[in-house]
Amino acid sequence: MALNTIGSISIHIVESLSVPTGISGNMVEIVDMARQHVSNYTGQDIGSNSIDAKYQPAIVNLAKADTIDFISANEDAGNVRLDELTVGDSDTKVVSQAYRDMAENYLKSLGRGYGTFKKTLV
Numbered sequence: 001m002a003l004n005t006i007g008s009i010s011i012h013i014v015e016s017l018s019v020p021t022g023i024s025g026n027m028v029e030i031v032d033m034a035r036q037h038v039s040n041y042t043g044q045d046i047g048s049n050s051i052d053a054k055y056q057p058a059i060v061n062l063a064k065a066d067t068i069d070f071i072s073a074n075e076d077a078g079n080v081r082l083d084e085l086t087v088g089d090s091d092t093k094v095v096s097q098a099y100r101d102m103a104e105n106y107l108k109s110l111g112r113g114y115g116t117f118k119k120t121l122v
Helices: 005-019 029-044 054-076 088-111
Strands: 079-082 085-088
Touching: 005 054, 029 054, 029 088, 054 088, 085 088
Parallel strands: none
Antiparallel strands: 079 085
16 A cells, blocks of 8 residues: 555554544544654655655654544543554553654754755945
8 A cells, every 4th residue: 555645544553443432533634733843853845745755754754643642632531443453551551652753763864954044245
């Protein structure tokens, strides 16, 4: 499955995390915020379509971490299913942080973009 659009990433996360209906309706926005974060971090223009493969892992993992946080905040308890693994609400912070850490590692490997400017004397 190609994860090169915010829509395809949204669908992937909804299916892999078993996201409740109330949150799944906001998945495109959650993924788009992750895309914007990666774009801001790298200094690269990353559109919502045709997302380069090198940015996809960071975007997916940030969006998964945010989704798990939303599920945990909205369900007051219960379980989150990650494919075959089910974790209770006490474990959701650990899982969320693990995805966030993976995303940060991907971001670090991409490098950070810095703007440069040239000052001219008049």
